[in-house]
Amino acid sequence: MKVSELSKLSGLSVRTLHYYDEIGLLKPGEVSEAGYRGYGEEAVERLSQVMFFRELGFPLKDIRGILESPSFDRNAALEQQIELLKLKREHLDNLITLAEGAVMLGMSRVDFKAFDTRKIDAYMAEAKENWGKSKAWQQYEAKIKGQTKQQQDAAAQGTMDILAEMGKLKVAGEAPDSSAAQDLVEKLRAHFTEYYYDCTLEILAGLGKMYTGDGRFQENIDEYGGPGTAQFAGEAIAVYCGE
16 A cells, blocks of 8 residues: 555554654555555554554654564564553543542542552563563664664665575575575574674574564565575574574
8 A cells, every 4th residue: 555545544644654664663565666655464564563562652763673573472462562551441441530530529539549550560561571671682772773774774684685595595406404505594693693683593593483484574585585485494594493
């Protein structure tokens, strides 16, 4: 869909969507020669996550870090978001009841417990820890601090280029456990360590599963490297990690 259609669907202004693109938070699926942005289902899905996090009060830079963290679990995050929204609804219901009582009884009878947000704050702190405050996420945040958008885009492009090399190996008939494929996995691991975070075997294994288990990632990788590239990369990573 066009950016104007996404704006109408989401309620966000076109200017806001353009800004999300500029900071790398929500990239369009395609950009025409004339510069028009096109958004697919994966972009709409990512935008819904962005809007949930914004509704819960997260800064944009934190949202991008959370969504791109290897430890991010979309379904688990959604469950926690639902719980947080319920807590916020309960808090608002208590405030409404308090205000209605104040109308009838006067402000001197106000129960200030209704203003207490410690339960919400505690749950949000726990959720933040689960969503992105891992050691890897902290390293990622530290490394991208001060980087320009061009530098961040170049690092992301480097990742896709390595994956595309894996796609070429697949076309050439190489197996995921071949030395050539394993060399590329090592190259990919070194790339993540240099530009993002210390890519441990655990994190690398998680990335491999994400490439084959997340439709959005699989589609993007296969579109860039050719059909089956994501599956090949996931299998090669599994071999490298001894799984």
